[in-house]
Amino acid sequence: MKLNPDERWDLIDSIASHVVTYGEYRHTLKDAIGELTVKPMTGIPIAIAVMYCFWSVFGSFAGTLCTDGFFVKLFDGYWLPWLQEVFPGKGGWLYSILIDAGGMTNGEFILSDNCFEAFGVLTSGLFVAIGVVLPAIVIFYLMLTLLEDIGYMPRLAVLIDTVLHKIGLHGYAIVPTILSLGCNVPAVTATRILETRKQRFIMMTLLAIFIPCGAQLGIMEEVIPGLVGYVLLYLVIGYFIFGFVLNKIVPGKSPEILIDVPQYQKPMMANVRRKLWMRVSSFFKVAVPFVLLGCVVVNVLYLVGFIQWLGDLLAPVFVGWFGVPKETAGPLVAAFLRKDLAVAQLSVIEMTQYQMLSAVVLVSIYFPCVATFAMMLKEGWKELIGSVAVLAVVVFLYGGIIHLIGKLLGVA
Amino acid sequence: MKILLMGHPNVGKSVFFNRLTGANVIESNYSGTTVDYTRGYMSLDGKEVEVVDVPGTFSLDPKDRAEEVAVAMLKEAKDAYVICVIDSSKLERGLYLALQIMEEGYSVIIALNMDDVAEDKNIKIDSQKLEQILGVPVVSTIAIENIGISKVISRLKDAKPVDVEDITVMRAGMNHRGKCGCT
Numbered sequence: 192m193k194l195n196p197d198e199r200w201d202l203i204d205s206i207a208s209h210v211v212t213y214g215e216y217r218h219t220l221k222d223a224i225g226e227l228t229v230k231p232m233t234g235i236p237i238a239i240a241v242m243y244c245f246w247s248v249f250g251s252f253a254g255t256l257c258t259d260g261f262f263v264k265l266f267d268g269y270w271l272p273w274l275q276e277v278f279p280g281k282g283g284w285l286y287s288i289l290i291d292a293g294g295m296t297n298g299e300f301i302l303s304d305n306c307f308e309a310f311g312v313l314t315s316g317l318f319v320a321i322g323v324v325l326p327a328i329v330i331f332y333l334m335l336t337l338l339e340d341i342g343y344m345p346r347l348a349v350l351i352d353t354v355l356h357k358i359g360l361h362g363y364a365i366v367p368t369i370l371s372l373g374c375n376v377p378a379v380t381a382t383r384i385l386e387t388r389k390q391r392f393i394m395m396t397l398l399a400i401f402i403p404c405g406a407q408l409g410i411m412e413e414v415i416p417g418l419v420g421y422v423l424l425y426l427v428i429g430y431f432i433f434g435f436v437l438n439k440i441v442p443g444k445s446p447e448i449l450i451d452v453p454q455y456q457k458p459m460m461a462n463v464r465r466k467l468w469m470r471v472s473s474f475f476k477v478a479v480p481f482v483l484l485g486c487v488v489v490n491v492l493y494l495v496g497f498i499q500w501l502g503d504l505l506a507p508v509f510v511g512w513f514g515v516p517k518e519t520a521g522p523l524v525a526a527f528l529r530k531d532l533a534v535a536q537l538s539v540i541e542m543t544q545y546q547m548l549s550a551v552v553l554v555s556i557y558f559p560c561v562a563t564f565a566m567m568l569k570e571g572w573k574e575l576i577g578s579v580a581v582l583a584v585v586v587f588l589y590g591g592i593i594h595l596i597g598k599l600l601g602v603a
Numbered sequence: 604m605k606i607l608l609m610g611h612p613n614v615g616k617s618v619f620f621n622r623l624t625g626a627n628v629i630e631s632n633y634s635g636t637t638v639d640y641t642r643g644y645m646s647l648d649g650k651e652v653e654v655v656d657v658p659g660t661f662s663l664d665p666k667d668r669a670e671e672v673a674v675a676m677l678k679e680a681k682d683a684y685v686i687c688v689i690d691s692s693k694l695e696r697g698l699y700l701a702l703q704i705m706e707e708g709y710s711v712i713i714a715l716n717m718d719d720v721a722e723d724k725n726i727k728i729d730s731q732k733l734e735q736i737l738g739v740p741v742v743s744t745i746a747i748e749n750i751g752i753s754k755v756i757s758r759l760k761d762a763k764p765v766d767v768e769d770i771t772v773m774r775a776g777m778n779h780r781g782k783c784g785c786t
Contacts, residue, residue: 192768193706203698205772210733211694214725221723339631366633383638383668391668451634453613454720459747462618462630469629 221455229346229452238350241343245334253327254412262322266306271314275302288490289313307414308539316486319410319535320479325471327409331373332470333463340458340466344369345450352450358434359393359445360385367394371402374474375563378402379570388574389443393434395567396578399559400585401430406478406531411551414538418548425552429589437581477562478529485528489521489536498524512587514594514603515550516542526554528561545602549593557586605653605680606759609673609704610688611697612636612659615716618746619688620656623756628656638669640676647756655680661696663703677704684762685709686755691721691728691743702767705739710762712740714755719745736772738765 194202227233271291280286282293282300290311293302303309306318338344344366352362363384371378375398382394403411403426411419438445492498502509502520509517518540526533533554537547559567559582567575597603606623608616612634620628624643629636641656660673677685685704689697694715705711715721715730734741740758744751 192766194702194767199699199702202702202767202770203695206698206733206736206770207695209736209772210729212727212729214727217723217725219723336631339633339636342633344631344633380638383672384634386667451613453633454723462747465621466629466631 225346225452225455228343229349231350234346234350238347241338245338248334249327249330249408250412252330253323253409254416257326258323258409258413262318262326263306266314266318266322267304270318271303271306271309274311274313284494287311287494288487292490292493307535310486310490310536310539312483312486312490315535316483316532319531320475320482323410323413323535324406324478324482324531325475327412328373328405328474329467329471331405331408332467332474335369335373336463336466336470337458340456340463342453342455345452348450349452356445357438358397358431359438359441360390360434361445361448362450363448364390364394367398368402371398371404372408373405373470374477375399375402375404375559376477376566377470379563379566382570386446386448387444389441390445391570392441392443392574392577393437395570395574396437396581397430397434399563399567399578400433400556400582401426403555404530404560406529407534407555410531410534414535415547415551418544418551421548422551422555425548425593426555429556429585433581433585433589481529481560481562482532485525485532488528489525489532492524493521512594513549513553513590514597515546515553516540519550519553522550522554523557526560527558530554530560543602545597549590549597549603552593553586553590556582556589558582604647604650605655605683607655607657607677607680607683607685608688609657609677609685609700610659610716611661611690611693611700614659614688614690614697615746616659616688617656619686619714619716619744619752620654622746622749622752624654634659638672640672645756647759655683660700662700663707677707677709683709684759685711686714687711688714688716688746690717691715692717692724692726694726694728701737705737705765706767708764710739710764712742712755712758712762713737714746714751715741715743716746718743718750719748737770739763 228237274290278286278290288311290313291303291309293300306315309315348362348365351365355361355364366384367378367381370381378398379395382391385391385394411422498521502517505520506517509515509519519537522533522536525536534551537550537554567578594603608619610616617628617630617637620626620641620643621630624645626643628641637656637658640658643654644651645654655676657676658669658673660670663674665671665674687701687704689701701711701713715728721728730741730743740761742751742755742758744755746752
């Protein structure tokens with residue numbers, strides 16, 4: 192037999208009255224902290240403090256301590272010179288792909304002196320994957336896991352709800368957004384917590400375009416520390432501008448939600464450890480092959496002259512419209528495979544600060560990496576085509592606007 | 604044999620799943636951590652049993668994509684046992700889903716999870732009485748501390764389909780020999 196909702200609730204009421212006894216309500220310390228972090232007056236400053244803390248720990252642990260303090264010394268001081276020495280066939284194509292493409296100065300083959308410039312699979316590839324991205328991802332996920340297990344995320348969702356409604360989403364969209372700062376791939380799946388197709392489409396498109404992943408954040412901190420803030424500013428502004436536009440033009444509904452705010456909990460160390468391990472290892476299963484493959488593909492394309500050809504072909508667009516040097520064609524090809532790799536490549540191209548800023552923003556908003564692309568396809572090909580169409584428009588428009596802003600400021 | 608773990612978002616289904624199967628799925632303290640189902644295996648009386656961690660759902664009338672996945676999972680596995688995980692501090696709304704699942708004719712066992720949270724809030728549930736009323740096994744658990752999980756497993760054999768028509772609070776008066784003391 193089946194009941195209708197009213198009968199069901201009646202039955203539940205009578206059951207509950209027999210089995211549940213409510214004691215006196217106690218206002219505990221947990222409740223008090225819970226209220227402080229969710230009421231706007233106190234909650235917003237706390238949220239800003241938490242985010243600031245998150246960012247500074249991320250930068251100082253991953254960038255300063257691990258990468259600069261250890262991996263740069265290891266890779267540039269020992270690994271690179273050793274490989275350059277022992278690997279046979281200096282100047283040959285295999286040497287260029289695996290170890291060091293080097294540079295020709297006055298007809299003489301000059302080896303690179305650091306792992307950003309060498310661009311071999313075994314040098315730059317490994318350095319980017321292990322020396323830069325690994326520490327960034329580990330510390331990012333450690334902090335995210337702690338925030339999750341404590342139960343802070345739904346509170347953040349409550350605080351940001353009003354703002355996200357302006358772009359057709361609601362507070363809970365903060366979950367895929369923050370996950371996306373680690374890696375876009377699981378974030379695409381996480382968009383399923385949103386109710387309507389419209390919301391999922393907006394979220395997926397915005398995160399694929401405007402949210403840099405942990406790997407990219409890590410490498411940006413490393414190679415363009417002075418510009419990261421500006422890059423993020425451009426991305427955040429873009430996220431809201433285009434979110435606002437999408438909300439207006441995409442048909443469908445954006446319902447209100449009720450958010451369930453759980454009690455704060457002490458994180459269980461065993462759970463944190465396990466979750467961290469799962470996330471880091473699954474990230475690396477996806478990331479490392481693509482970083483290494485990316486190095487191979489880009490090196491081969493350089494060797495056969497494709498990148499130069501593409502650069503010349505696209506020069507009018509790159510130089511005239513976006514205001515970046517035509518050499519950025521190479522990194523843009525790499526960006527499809529891995530954005531971290533692309534940023535690393537950009538960092539060794541000679542250009543002005545503003546051009547670098549524009550180029551890094553372009554790499555971020557241009558095509559999602561191939562793993563994200565595959566994940567979006569899994570969620571539905573119609574959405575994917577829609578997202579790509581939006582993306583093309585956004586890259587062209589926003590890239591042009593950024594160039595224009597530079598011109599108006601007199602820096603481009 | 605197949606076991607589905609079902610319940611509202613953020614009641615600890617994934618914690619249950621990991622404890623039962625020794626597998627690793629992401630657990631967090633917020634709704635919507637699990638948006639896709641995960642399968643795992645545990646052994647029960649020497650036999651291998653499939654366990655499915657189903658995304659959280661408030662009712663069997665889906666409101667989002669993750670809930671659609673949940674409802675489809677249930678419909679697909681007609682002869683499955685369902686461990687209905689309920690947040691003890693929010694019994695009523697948990698029962699709503701449990702009743703819906705029972706109405707569909709599934710063998711249900713109820714895990715009153717997060718017993719510690721209910722205790723914090725000074726809420727007490729008489730699980731034995733609830734078991735007598737519903738006619739399905741009811742076990743109090745604190746999954747993250749691994750309390751009560753093995754009891755849930757040992758009670759699985761008692762789970763059987765129940766007709767909701769037979770559920771009345773009158774049964775609470777029954778004694779252990781099954782004779783009704785009430786009129």
